[in-house]
Amino acid sequence: MTKDVVALTERMPDTWTLLAGLLSGGPDTRLATVADGAVVQLTDADGRPLASVEAPMLVQVPGEVRRLLGLDADRPVWWTEVRAATTAKGGDRLAGTIATRLVTRLGGAVWPPAALVPDVGTPVRDVVAATPAAAQPAVDVLTDDVAVVIQDRPVIAMTAWLSETLRAVADSERALQLVTPPTARLSLPTRAVLSGLPNRWVVQDPGRGYFDGLSGAELRWENGSFTATGKLADGYAPPTPPTGRQLGVSVRTRHRATTDLLLGGALEEAWQRLTGTLPAGWGTAEPAGAPWSREELSTYVRERAEPTWLVVVGQPDRPAIATLRVSVTEGGVEEDMTLTVGHPEGGPEPAVTELPGLAAELAAHHGLVSLLAQQRHGRADLTVPCALEGPPEPVGFALGPGEVPEIGLTAARRAPSAGEPVQLGPASRAGMYYPLAEVGWGGFQELAQHLRATDGRGKPAEEGAGGANGPESTGP
Template sequence: MTKDVIALTPEMPDLPTLLAGLYAGGPDIGVNTTADGAVVQLCAPDGRPLVSVETPLLVQVPGETTRLLGHAVEEEPVWWTEARASTAVAEAARLAGSFAGRLATVLGGTVWPPEAATTDVIPLTTDISAIPAPAIAAPAVDVLTDTTAVVIQDRPLIAMTSWLSDALRTAAGSDRALQIVTPPTARLTLPTRTALRGLPNRWVVQDPEHGYYDGLSGAVLHWKNGTFTPVQDEQGATRVAEAFAPAPETGDRQLILTLRTRHPADENLVLGRALETAFRHLTGTPPAGWSTAEPVNLPWSTRQLTDLARARAPRPTWLVAVGHPDRPALATLRVLRTPAGVEEDITLALGYGGDETPPLDVIEELATVLDAEHGLVTLLTSLRAARRDLTVPPRLEAPPTPVAFTLGNAEADAVGRTRAGHPPLVPVPKRLGPGTNPALHYSLGDGADPGTWSVFQRLLRHLKGEMKS
């Protein structure tokens, strides 16, 4: 298990400051680097890593420390220096706190969690030889088996940090599952939930009264053959944990847009414009920032994210975008090259309180613009009863309910205009845009009736009958 400590400073930790932090353990602590120099490790005399420190990150997006840590800072932008301490050695967590405390003291910053901060020298008194040497060098992975990489986290909000992103890539590259173990008080950000949605990846909740269960499905789990797997009864059925009960109704809702765009592979192509258009229509402003992990640290720039995707092609590129602090808005964007061109898969979620009205009245206008200007393939709009802050608790949550579905003009042509325009048991679609080949917009409901899912599924089955792409 690891313990996370973060130094938040108005100035970049320079070499002398980092050295002052690295001396937190006194002269007996060694220093090593890994991940091509991106991670510095404080090590015991035998080379065992005690604390892993990531390269400082300049967070230029307002509100990220509050969103992810509940810890506001007075000055923004802020340098985020994260340390992970192994709990296999008793002194390691205090060593991480001393490292972060020294950075914050020298540079006038703060430490999260505040109680971890110290500037004391932490001598190593544990008998290292009595502790089994770790079998892995990856700083984010706590347990590695033939089938599974386990990361144990104790922070309140589990974000898709570069640590976790690296662990996910490493696990996938070796055909292993990634399983994150947390206490029942933890929540996930939407990017982390998305990453763990597909089995065999799991969110494993360790409840002191109920044991282990899956934080997304509620299935009771146990450790068997090197992985967390569901407990089955004699009939082979999976039990649901008692703790996985619905959260109390608060009136909070989330508006979720799932859309795909397709563009010719052109050297002048600029990506991210469809997402920016959606943000502008629904929040009044473009995204505040983007990044390849959380915290989201870069100011919004379609040109920069396009350059990154082009440099990584033909490999896919996965990105996160966040809105301004006054309106919870978070998106994931996956760019991939296909035989048909360059596609963007986007999921955008926006949070609303019980006294706020989601702007469903602008969806048709947004769909029209996406189709006319940004190569819309499909757009699904849905509502769900869920937290305004867009975080995911380990509780039963109702699935989103479809509100509308839009078929872009090229996709409507591929399906066939006659078929797409006359679905059975579904309202006739509205034509969006001028000309003879408009996009088709299917109104499905107001998001209050879960039965709308069956209507939407019938529509999809009808459309896929002669789908050509």
């Protein structure tokens, strides 16, 4: 499996300290940079990679180290990823030696603890490289159709490496297939990437062979990729006992593009209403390293001037995680966010009663386009095991005041839902919230069909398209 090691150091690794760690391979090794200089590779004399070291990142957000690695860190740490080539004999020892040298000089800890090398004075000379599978340092096997990444971590997070690999794989029109042992769990950002074909989470179980971690479909390696056999893997079942519930909201907002636009307001409002706290931190990947700041987030997005994907995390004692995508469209600046809040069994109930008020606030002050709230049984720590989990059920849907005129206020008020629709704001600029907890996805589909079937005057779309005298009256 994987040969990933993380050095968690008290001080920032400087150039000379990193070089000292990279010299663990002995005098016959060479250095190269990839990923626009963000990754330093240790190679053999023929240029074949032995290990890769990512640029250190400062993690200032409490709880991120524990969430992803299971280690306590009571102060900010510098997180440096070291990944040995999976096919390199002795690569795990080399990665451990590099990380141990960093920690020895700078203080801190090595993950996994077993990778700590007692004696780092002697270079690791007997590492045998294999022909590289791909230019991306995280890819272990590359075929015409897929890029295979092999990892063994407690939580498979959307790290900078995995995010960059996903981008490169998509650019090459391949699928990403992530192979893990059955003990691994996915973070929600990673699950979102692997929840639909062609990407796939492949679980390698000595007793059951290969199977899809999200669907339980039995898999086999055939023609250069893992493909389904049409059978369900033996023993794929719901996790026991139940571990909690999750409340998720997916929100789209739209704003006028101005130089002083402050992003993240809708996300912050949803976070406060559903958790009672503010977000703890944000970043461009996991771990989220920077403390929460709408100002800094907005500056970062503005300087990129291109679609930007971000992850936002909650306080250690209040599990919550969100992804945020910001893009510029013809209509303005759009924010697409998905926030999920974890609730342990026996703890406070999911804040479903807050949803109409949240929708009203977003409609009045944050450019709400739409909101969909869902609830499901799942782990309260918001990680995803390779076991059958029940599907989410809708609990509420909302449209912003810019969308209701396209339907007509009267038609929007008469739309079917589990209870009386709630008007958001005055009639001159009204949004609508629809409770759905009692009607499920069938009720949501009925609601969606009703909203699509009317025009801005609340008439059926076929009638409204042609006016009172029929379709012919619309001609030139």
